[in-house]
Amino acid sequence: MEEVVIVGAGIAGLATAVALKKVGVRALILERSKELRATGAALGLFPNAWVALDKLGVSDKLAALYAPFERNGAQPRAVHRKVLLEVLAEELPPNSIRFSSKITSIETQVEQGSPICIVTLDDGSIIKSKVVIGCDGVHSIVARWLGLRPPVYSGRSAVRGLSVFPKGHGYDQSHGIHQFVDVGKRAGFITLNDKEVYWFFGATCPPKGLEKGADPEMIQREVIENLAKDFPSVFLDVVKHSDLSSLTWAPLMFRYPWNILFGKLARSNVTVAGDAMHPMTPDLGQGGCSALEDAVVLGRHLGDSISKHGKLVTQDIGFAMERYAKERRLRAATLITASYLSGWVQQDGSSRLMKFLRDVVFYKLLLARVVNSITEYDCGKLPSVSSLPSRESESSI
Incomplete structure (x- = not known):
């Protein structure tokens, strides 16, 4: 009892x-x-x-x-x-x-x-x-x-990981979230301290062969060589320093x-x-x-x-x-x-209307108010x- x-x-x-x-x-x-x-x-x-x-x-x-x-x-x-x-x-x-x-x-x-x-x-x-x-x-x-x-499935999936830089990563810890957006994709990273960085990558559809519980090395390789290959090198470098035991790929549910x-x-x-x-x-x-x-x-x-x-x-x-x-x-x-x-x-669509909604209406006018x-x-x-x-x-x- x-x-x-x-x-x-x-x-x-x-x-x-x-x-x-x-x-x-x-x-x-x-x-x-x-x-x-x-x-x-x-x-x-x-x-x-x-x-x-x-x-x-x-x-x-x-x-x-x-x-x-x-x-x-x-x-x-x-x-x-x-x-x-x-x-x-x-x-x-x-x-x-x-x-x-x-x-x-x-x-x-x-x-x-x-x-x-x-x-x-x-x-x-x-x-x-x-x-x-x-x-x-x-x-x-x-x-x-x-x-x-x-x-239900949101139509998007995400991979998350923790990267370790033994000699320090050198990123500005007061910057907040470093974020990168592309058509149907969104990624970013946040510093935890001077040696560790938490990062995420989201996509509107999961890549073929990657499912929940997939091999961490396969997840890392897929992000670097395929999903985020056109993203800035600073993000790819963070992914390369991942602690493989921390990598997870999963559908986003709500x-x-x-x-x-x-x-x-x-x-x-x-x-x-x-x-x-x-x-x-x-x-x-x-x-x-x-x-x-x-x-x-x-x-x-x-x-x-x-x-x-x-x-x-x-x-x-x-x-x-x-x-x-x-x-x-x-x-x-x-x-x-x-x-x-x-x-x-932030993530869906590449039309001019969606870009306007994202870059002007959401980021500049609404995000601060919504978060606050x-x-x-x-x-x-x-x-x-x-x-x-x-x-x-x-x-x-």
Whole structure:
């Protein structure tokens, strides 16, 4: 019997567990991998993400490692995904993460007049919990259980990698994102520090022979010799310095915003967060940022319930879940829409109209306003709780 079960130890899962710890609830995280996954190499965290990280109590640890860079008035930082995961995991009590744990089913039933979630794992073990939070990514089992429509292919794919320059790369770290655009293609890179660079390449259609899980050397060669051969040499040089273990190629998926607006984001004592709720294209760099927002908002609503009763009361959880879903619904749909349209304007088409929309309307008139309006979001404060509940209250219903 657990208070809360979180499915997935990615950014959303770990951040949600930290938020719950802050409000006095200990969560068990079920992660199907053998260790923390660092797929994606790095990510940009905008001011809205740093607000959330501050509420989670870890912003200072990360800010000390990464310097901010300017981008249209906002000051994001590019961080290693693995470092972010490790910093969040360090905030949790021992044995909070159970690795090699793949769930096969979720059920709900009533025990002693209160709803209880039953999670079954592929090894046959069964876990009962007051709450289940799906943070299990784009192809979420929990989202499917809620009845959310599956994500769809955006028509674009992307390769991402981390490049290492042992003697230093020499790029201006205050420049922000170095970006290159061609017909149906977009690439760029961001410096993490004086020796490491995170880069990405997106195309409107995947090249033949390259699929998810393709050989890293093949991915690198395809980018250099074919896909980006006409791009500036500075970008090709970054790709040549790639740490091959960091290279990934994958289709860019998103959930239709109307599925978020009108879909079931919470049912009984079950909900979703992060990519499990709102998978989006990476064009505005808000995937990880919004996952951190989810964690704080969810922790805040569950924490408000605890502050009223002194413990996590099963009968009140459903109401907290609904308040969380209501608060996140419009925000998530807006981010999905803005990210998709941003990618469409920047990458699709070569007509004069598209070039005008991209170079004049979007870059010069809209981008700064869109980024600023999105990144000025404040996810709210977590209610303070002096200490964790006792094991007796944790196991009580």
